[in-house]
Amino acid sequence: MCRFVGYLGSDILIADLISRPANSLIRQSYKARERSEPLNGDGFGVGWYAPDITREPCVFTSITPAWSNRNFINLAEHTRSGSFFSHIRAASPGMGVSEVNCHPFRNGSLLWMHNGTVEGFQAIKRRLRNSLPDHIYDAIEGTTDSEHAFALFLKLLGEKKEQTSAADLAEGLVNTIWQLEEWAREAEILKPSVCNFAVTDGRAIASVRYVSDPQIEPISLYYSKRGKFQCCEGRSEIVECCAEESGVIIASERLTDKSGDWKRVAPNHVLTVDTHLNVKVRLIPEV
Amino acid sequence: MAIDLVCGMEVNDYASGYSVIYAGERYLFCSEGCLAEFERHPQEYMSPPVSCCPGRSEEDGSSV
Numbered sequence: 145m146c147r148f149v150g151y152l153g154s155d156i157l158i159a160d161l162i163s164r165p166a167n168s169l170i171r172q173s174y175k176a177r178e179r180s181e182p183l184n185g186d187g188f189g190v191g192w193y194a195p196d197i198t199r200e201p202c203v204f205t206s207i208t209p210a211w212s213n214r215n216f217i218n219l220a221e222h223t224r225s226g227s228f229f230s231h232i233r234a235a236s237p238g239m240g241v242s243e244v245n246c247h248p249f250r251n252g253s254l255l256w257m258h259n260g261t262v263e264g265f266q267a268i269k270r271r272l273r274n275s276l277p278d279h280i281y282d283a284i285e286g287t288t289d290s291e292h293a294f295a296l297f298l299k300l301l302g303e304k305k306e307q308t309s310a311a312d313l314a315e316g317l318v319n320t321i322w323q324l325e326e327w328a329r330e331a332e333i334l335k336p337s338v339c340n341f342a343v344t345d346g347r348a349i350a351s352v353r354y355v356s357d358p359q360i361e362p363i364s365l366y367y368s369k370r371g372k373f374q375c376c377e378g379r380s381e382i383v384e385c386c387a388e389e390s391g392v393i394i395a396s397e398r399l400t401d402k403s404g405d406w407k408r409v410a411p412n413h414v415l416t417v418d419t420h421l422n423v424k425v426r427l428i429p430e431v
Numbered sequence: 432m433a434i435d436l437v438c439g440m441e442v443n444d445y446a447s448g449y450s451v452i453y454a455g456e457r458y459l460f461c462s463e464g465c466l467a468e469f470e471r472h473p474q475e476y477m478s479p480p481v482s483c484c485p486g487r488s489e490e491d492g493s494s495v
Contacts, residue, residue: 358464361471408475410438411464425438427461 146259147172147184148231150342152349152417153391159220164375165399173210173232178364178397185209186235191248191255192228193346199253205246227346231257244286249294258290259340259363259396264333265289296320310416313343313350322431340365349417351394353409365409368393370421392417436476437465
């Protein structure tokens with residue numbers, strides 16, 4: 145079911161979230177705390193923004209487990225960014241392990257990652273693909289439900305893609321879920337989908353914690369309190385600081401042991417972090 | 432208006448169909464998902480809300 149982290153704020157080392165915390169993403173690749181199956185070894189990826197160079201993010205993916213890739217750790221120890229996504233993968237049955245299937249996925253200035261499963265994807269795949277305009281269809285490189293959901297999101301985002309706000313990203317996520325659920329109903333797919341999606345344009349983040357059946361507990365998703373994430377002598381924490389040094393983290397699992405640093409995203413809600421690091425959480429209305 | 436302890440949204444006292452009695456108090460929720468989440472982790476939501484910046488609301492970003 146994968147795990148991910150996303151960050152928006154002042155520049156920090158990618159390693160501050162990937163390898164240094166007590167429950168870092170790399171640790172979660174072999175010992176995730178909040179999954180019944182703790183292994184997420186089917187590849188990983190990191191995408192980060194360097195806005196002084198270009199608006200488009202750089203993405204590095206590999207099919208090796210995150211814990212054994214020295215390039216990943218080395219890169220994370222030498223790269224600072226104010227906006228990045230990183231993901232470790234546990235491939236769903238039938239979804240091949242290849243670099244093009246590793247998250248985060250990129251299209252223009254946008255990054256996308258997914259923790260979960262679009263249930264019955266094969267039954268709606270052709271319909272989804274047929275709905276796409278050529279330029280989005282042609283951009284699909286892999287075979288996953290996650291990348292196809294991203295393609296659907298891009299279509300529904302439409303012309304806003306070049307100038308997005310946090311609200312636009314959130315609206316696109318909600319519309320994507322609604323469309324997937326409509327097709328699932330029409331295809332008589334009874335099992336619930338689990339869709340923790342996250343998307344960013346480098347200036348804002350939107351993410352959902354979603355499951356089709358509200359009686360089922362969705363996959364975990366947290367956001368941090370606003371502050372400065374720091375790791376000193378093996379101890380990581382979020383401390384209060386001035387606005388210029390602040391950041392907000394979204395994460396499948398709490399990265400630190402201090403529970404007060406984190407808050408669960410409510411089930412079937414969409415979370416946004418805007419350019420000023422304001423966090424909003426609102427209910428995804430039922431169709 | 433009441434506050435949904437799980438998501439922080441305002442809930443209309445009369446319109447909400449999602450409520451629970453916990454420790455002698457009635458709590459309202461915006462949705463079935465929030466009610467179920469509270470019932471799974473009640474202690475987590477009974478602790479005081481975390482504020483990262485004194486005088487600032489984490490949910491709406493506005494000064495309070």
